[in-house]
Amino acid sequence: MRWGTFVQILFVLYCIQTGVFLVLAPWSPSWERLMLHLPLEGAYRLALSPTFRGTITGFGLVHLVWGAHDLDDLLGRFRAPAEPAA
Numbered sequence: 001m002r003w004g005t006f007v008q009i010l011f012v013l014y015c016i017q018t019g020v021f022l023v024l025a026p027w028s029p030s031w032e033r034l035m036l037h038l039p040l041e042g043a044y045r046l047a048l049s050p051t052f053r054g055t056i057t058g059f060g061l062v063h064l065v066w067g068a069h070d071l072d073d074l075l076g077r078f079r080a081p082a083e084p085a086a
Helices: 003-027 028-036 041-048 050-079
Strands: none
Touching: 003 028, 003 041, 028 041, 041 050
């Protein structure tokens, strides 16, 4: 396996893991407890607003789509027929 393929596999895993976390975390009960530690009241209210949570979720969806795209590209290279030697 080439180094570039290994790095691409790691990137796909990163995108999927980060995407799932960013989609689920803002809507979990632990999000509120974590945000209580923010030093400013305005930052706390912002972090709990549905708009901010939706933005974080959207960023997670971008990671999932990007990871799926790179996974499709990676699998496409393995499925592609080998070029015959000339």
